[in-house]
Structure formats: structure tokens, C-alpha cells
Amino acid sequence: MSQPSLSEALRGVVRRDLLLAMRHRSDVAMSVFFVVIVASLFPLGVGPEPAVLRMIASGVLWVTALLACLLSLGRLFTADYLDGVLEQTLLIPQPLGVLVVGKVFSHWVISGLPVVLLSPLLGLQFGLSGESLWVLTLSLLLGTPTLSMIGAIGAALTLGLRGSGLLVALLVLPLFIPVLIFGAGAVTNSLAGIGSEANLSLLGACFLFSLTFAPWATAVALRIALE
Amino acid sequence: MVTSTLRGENTDSDTGVLYETPDGIEKAFANSKTFKSSTLRQFLFFSSRGISRNMFQTVALSGSRGERLLFSDISVTVTPGTLLAVVGENGSGKTSFLRMLCGLLSPDNGTILWQGKDIRQLKELYRAQLTYVGHLNGIKDELTPVENLTVSACLAGDESASGVVQKALEAVGLGRPIHRLPTRVLSQGQKRRVALARLWLTTRPLWLLDEPFASLDDTATSYLTRHLQSHLSHGGMVVVATHQEIDLPSDCIQHLRLTR
């Protein structure tokens, strides 16, 4: 009888996913390029007036980050599901919720963190400057892991279903909306000169709330999907 | 072992009947309402014979897949040193049965007991006792066999030093040159061997294997059979879903036939 400790199991799960990402470095690049391209679509659609762009910046950048997260959810569990690794993960004698946090964390490092790091540049493209750039980055830093954790629930529920890409979007977007409101609101407030602390605190609260409950819901959904 | 010691015992259908049919297939029936008394009786019986507590048992297990009833009222006991071979046609529910034993699938009725306790109560304690190799290999194509096995061993709490891992791969018949290639360039049989190499690293007593011999050639089959025998002789237990006959002494094999 052998049992890994909780930290060993967590480290093992994270290390495997990061090792896989290093073998497929294009995965990281994909999220980044998606965000850049989609963010560039808006000025092309709306026109390049700086005033307009500044006004829509917070919403556009946040929605773009949200869509990038949504599209990357397909990669969270599907590969593991198809090759039997997910089954083995369910059999690890440690709480599945904790292992889910590990998986979502490594997924965020690959798909979400690059977007956060890139966001100041995108903000500049939209005419943000100074404090609002900082607020944008911070809001995405708090928001994207939250989105990943909430999105994991949808990914787990739709595991292996045909057409799951669109279905995940339908299931998960209503759950994303509060995070979007607080995140974009933080940047809008900072542009308007009102403090963004309230929005950022609410974002932080969303993060903590999702960290507490979403992994558990995801674990339940995974067990249901693997029956 | 099981049949010879229990043959002739408990012919009362109220508490449990164990019988052996001529072709070596046996089934134990336990009335689930009185399973407590029959389990107690069996337990006392075993402990009086000095057999260790590591006992694995299903009681009146029934399962279905979707709307189709697969099997019902299966009661078997597996004791240390025994291999339970689950046989049946395609679609008879062997994989579902194994997944129920793992705890991945919920049965419609009945319970599975480990050392007398329901596995649904034991949860992680039970999962720490078993190693499962299913239809899917559970390995990543992008990683090398050494990396795959190291991660599996780490996540199982087993020894994962590279020397040990490489020895396990060699024991399965994968030579050194293969160890550092990405798994996706290996053949199906070689990938299966990588998946099974876990069994050479694990120290857990209960092995649940779903068609382990599929896509293995004769050499690998004999390696695996010898390893299973060694595991059984150390008091381990194996449940195998298989089509093939396993080349082991018949006194340590039990058969369970699932029919539709």
C-alpha cells in the first residue's frame, strides 16, 4: 500500500502538465496570438478614433481575454480523458478537488498568464496609460484564474460530448459574467478617475469564492463524466 | 485455495452457497439481506484459518450500462494469492465490472467490501490499495516511457528514481534505446508494455487489469504472467478481465463468467 502525500500528488500533476506544455510550446503562443488578433479586430470594426477606443478598451480587452480562456477550456481535460490519464487521476488517493486546482493552475500558467503579461501592450494599443494599465493587468491577474476555475466546471460537464466547444460556451458564459463586470468595471473606473479598489476587491472575492467551490463542483462533474 | 477450503461449507441458501461446477467456474451467492451474517461467518472462518485480512469481496453486485442490464447479483470473494479471471463475451460487462471494483462506476445494487468495509466509505483508503490498468493506457504520447513511468510512480507514491524506473521498463522487455524516445513512436504493443510497467513498481496489494494481454506478444505475455505469479505468491490479489487463458496454476485462479 503506497500513498503519495497531497503535495507530492499536486506537484506530480502540475509537473506533468507543464512538462507537456514545454513539448508543445505552440499552445502558449496560441492564446497570445488569439488575444492579439481579436483585440485588433475591434479598431478595424469600430474605427481608430482614440476617444472611442479608450472608451471601449476595458470591455474589449476583458471580453477578448474571456474568449481566449473559453476557447482554451477544450484543452483542459480532453486530452487526458482520451488517453486514460484522467481515469488514473481519479484513482489517486487524494481529494480530487485539490488535484483539479493543480490542473487548472498549470492550464492557467499556459493559457492565462501569457495574456496577463501581454495586457499592458494591448492596453497601450487602445490608448490606456498609467494607472489604468496597471489596473488592467491586475484585474486580469485576478480574473483569468477565476475564469479558468469556473470554466473547468463546464469543461468537466461536457467532457467527451460532440459539439462540446459551443456547448461549453453556452454553459459557462453566464457564470463568467460577474467576473467580467467587476474586471472591466475596474478599468473603466480607473479611467474615469474613480477608485477601482471596490471592483478589484470584488474580483478578489470572486477568486477566493471560486477557489473554494469550483474545484469541488469540477470534481463531481468529472466523476459523473467518467462513469 | 478459496474453493477447496470452502467446498461443502454453507450449503444453506439463506446465508450463502459456494459451489464448483466441473469446468472450474464457480459463483458464490449471498442473500444481500443477510450478508452481514454471512460476511461475519466467512470472516470468522477465514481468521480461524489464519488467512490475512486482506480480503476483497463483492456482494450481490448488479450493474447496467445506459438502459441495458449487464449483470446482476454477483457475489465473489477474492483472497490473498488469488487471481479472479472475469470472462465473458464482448459487451457482457467485464469492463464495467472492473470499473465498479475501482470505484469509478456506481453499481445499481450491492456493495463492494475491502476488509469488510464498504469501499464507498473507505474512499481514498481503498484507492491507495489498488492499481488499475484499464483499456486506455494512461500514458502521454508526448512524454518518454521513462517520464511517463516516473510520473505514474510519483503519483502512486512509489519509488520513482530513474534507475528503478528503467529496470521496470527492462523487465517488461523494453530495451534502453527505447527509454528516451517519445511514446508516440512506439508500437501499440510497446505502449501497452509501458502502461503495464507500472505493475513492476507498485507495492499495492490489489491489481485490477482490463485485458492486459491484448496487443502483447508471447514474450511480453510470459513476462506479465510470471510477474502476476510472483505478485500472487507474495499475497497479492489480481482481478483480470480477459479472453485468454492465463498460464497459472489452477489452484490460484478463480473464474467469474459474466453472461448477458
Added chain:
Amino acid sequence: MSATGINWFKYSSPQAFHPLAGRMIPWFAAAAAGLIVVGLYVGFFVAPTDVTQGDAYRIIFVHVPAAWMSMFLYVIMAVWAGIGLGLNARPSFMMAQAIAPTGAMFTFLALFTGSMWGKPTWGAWWVWDARLTSELILLFQYIGIILLRSSIDDLRRADRASAVLALVGVINVPIIYFSVKWWNTLHQGASVSITAAPSMAGSMVTAMLVMMVGFWMYSIAVTLARVRCVIVERERQPSWGKQTSIPDVAEAR
């Protein structure tokens, strides 16, 4: 919520519940029809014309009860989902399955009537006020549950997955409400709340309450009818086999 007054366990088998539901439906349907007619009469003809909004405001007698129903039904559906997951009880999942479309219908009705209210009052077919936007998101949640269930072929997985989604969604409902209100105050001035209730005369309150109760009766009747359909549909599967006491299924065989 329907049969809680009776000894539930006796009727927890779908085969027993089917005829019971059949007997209850006409009563609820009649009550629903009666109450809705009375409510609409009071609302459209008896209640006085509003000073600021004229006669157009009368749509609230449909809009507000529909909105309340949509939220209540979501919560009740989530309760059934939770019971189903906790007790592993198929009938609970069937109740949750039966409630979802009615809830979605009320949500759509609330949105539609809200839009109808907005046009003559504020000149726009859609106003992004807090309540309407929350209703819209609630509709998405209902649709998500219905679509998830229809995307999964395996019945057991469909039941349990949509139950999990319902529970996650029910936690989201208050969060959405709060965050949308927050968002609304953030962008104050861009939209006006069309759901600010006019000061209510007695007959207005009566009309709304009567409509509420009428909608409740309707929901119960329709849910029971749908549960009967769900039972028959599932009974056709061989695993429930044996003698079926449900006439529709027996004939179909």
C-alpha cells in the same frame, strides 16, 4: 413541490406517481385558468390608469409575476436537482427535467413583456436595466441546462450533469443579480430603470397577487403533465421492464 402534502414515499415510484399526477392536473389547470382570467380582468379593466405611464403599464401584471416565477422555478428546479444528487433518486431528476422548460418559458415571457413595456414607455425595444439583463442571463442558464441534457445520450449522466449545472447556476443567480445591479449603477445615466414600480393602488396589488397564484397553478399543472411524459418516455426502456401499469406504454407495446 407538488405532492408534498401527501405521503411522498408512497408515490415516489414513477409508476405510482403517473396516475396520481394525472388526477391532479385537471384541478390545477382549472385553478390556473380561473385565476389568470380573474387576474387579467382586474389588471386590465379594474385597476386605475397610471398617471405617468398611461395604460401601457398594465403589462406589469404579466411581466412581474412571470419574472418572479422564472426565479422561483429555477430555485425549485435546483432543489430537486440537489435532492436527486444527494439521494441518488431518479424521480427527483425527472421533476427537475420537467420544470426547466416551464421556467424558460416564463423567463422568455418576462423578457418579451418587458420589451413590450419598454417600447411605449421609454421608446426603446430593449433597455439594459438591471432586472431585464438579469432575466436575460437567467434565460441563458435555463437554455444551458436544457441543451446539456439533450446533448448527453446516457440518461444517468444527463440527469446528474444537468443537476450539477442547475446547482452551480442557482448559486450564480444572486451573484448575477448583484453584479448586474452594480454594473447598472456604474453606468448610471445610460439607462433608466423601467421596473421602478409605480405607486400601487390596492387593485393593482390584488391583480398581481392573483396572477402570481394563477401562474403557480399553471406551473404545477404543466410540470405534472410533463413529468408524466418523462415517466412514459423512460418507462419504455427495458431496464424498468416488468409489468407496466401505465396504459399508454402498455398500448405502445
